[in-house]
Amino acid sequence: MLNYDEKYERYLTEIDQALDRYLNEADTLYQSVISAMRYSILGAGKRVRAILLIEFCKACGGTQQLAMPFACALEMIHAYSLIHDDLPCMDNDELRRGKPSCWKEFGETTALLAGDGLLTKAFEAAASSTAQANLALRAMMELAKNAGTSGMLGGQVIDLEGEGKPVDEARLLKMYSMKTGALINSAAKIGCILAGADEERISLSHEFAEKIGLAFQIVDDILDVTGNEKILGKPIGSDVQSHKTTFVALHDLEYAKNKAIKLTEDAKSILTKFALEDDFLYELTDRLAVREN
Template identity: 35%
Template sequence: MDTKILKLEDFLTEFYESAEFPTGLAESAKYSLLAGGKRIRPLLFLNLLEAFDLELSKAHYHVAAALEMIHTGSLIHDDLPAMDNDDYRRGQLTNHKKFDEATAILAGDTLFFDPFFILSTADLSAEIIVALTRELAFASGSYGMVAGQILDMAGEGKELTLAEIEQIHRLKTGRLLTFPFVAAGIVAQKSTDEVEKLRQVGQILGLAFQIRDDILDVTATFAELGKTPGKDILEEKSTYVAHLGLEGAKKSLTGNLSEVKKLLTDLSVTDSSEIFKIIEQLEVK
């Protein structure tokens, strides 16, 4: 996994060191892209491809990089004063604090648009590129992450139902975590039925990931999170912890992660051990 992360970061560094890019924009994008993070989304995608007996190629890293870029762009925008207004991300100053708000907005913009250029130049068939582009746009825009973000902001200070909370996070967090599963199925040329089963796995994992995030917001320290803890309470957000209680949220997290592992076991993969390791890291005791 360390090798995969290094290859991914080498690609991201090389891309943003192009002489054609304005220096300030490239530096701002690289600052957030290379700030660390677990790289869960690209690792899920790459490990799934290996589980489907595919040898990883540069084109596969193009897809993984596109996914990580959009995720990082969303973090830059999430941290802006108009949204979550946070000073730290991944243990360092947020992009708008390191540079300025205008630069941070544009860095986020470039990390939303450049991925589609990268996808279009990947050494994959036109049919696969079109399918991946459709899925990534679906996960990122008005059907996914962006829609979830505006619903999340609209819900601040309101007492939402559990169903409303799930809808927000199915879009905001879940769709982008579903993409690596669906994308791996597309690249491996799995059947429509198999791709839909992979989509189901990703959706459940996305829900689990958000439950975990809500738990850590009230239990973890700044050093563990790399960002300000307790933000959900300050912003009066309805969370899984608020609805289920801390122990109830932990139980729900464990149940969802167990379901993910069960569904993965039922899929025709050669070796899912690396994927299981990522899933097990999401457990909170």
């Protein structure tokens, strides 16, 4: 049996290979945007969302092959959101994953189109699913809802409109659950849905994702204060510079760390109700809470 690091590296390789196949277009007339799409998604990122989707699918009796089209779709949507977030009209970040942001490398126009291209390619990938039609349709609805105005996109609006304004904890947590938590929620739930899981396990996956999604964002807030830019792969202190309210700003660093740990432990307690093939998902959950990037 593979240990955690071996299994994680295998996931990274196999997910990247699948993404490469979806983005392997050779038409020279629009190669610039394909190059920008590939630059932004291949060979970088933790692939947390894709891995969660595959792991929950397998935990409910499905297979990696069954999960992979939607796993790739989630990664494409996540990558498109990062491209657009980095644009000068939004967060104006010049560094992403340790290299120039897409707009710095290819220009704003191509970056905008690359984000659009990844979003539409995501639904092309999801539509290639071999899952039962009713399950694939439900998964597609889950994906669209959580990527749109009631999920990630809406969370970005709340985030941008809160810059320079006092934000209370209720509004902040709502934004976190949408901007960051929505796609993590999609990952866990879609994995269960594709495998034909019952409603109880789908609900449990939702509870797990709510907790780990919030913990993930709180750790992001912590890293924006304490992180190493070279390890993090993006500028630190950007939230302060943008006058954004964060969980650390509302409370303090120690409280935020303890909250992330508590959410992580609560999430792991939910995993005991799934028939997992090994301890990989437990360790992944732990590592997300103590990560450096």
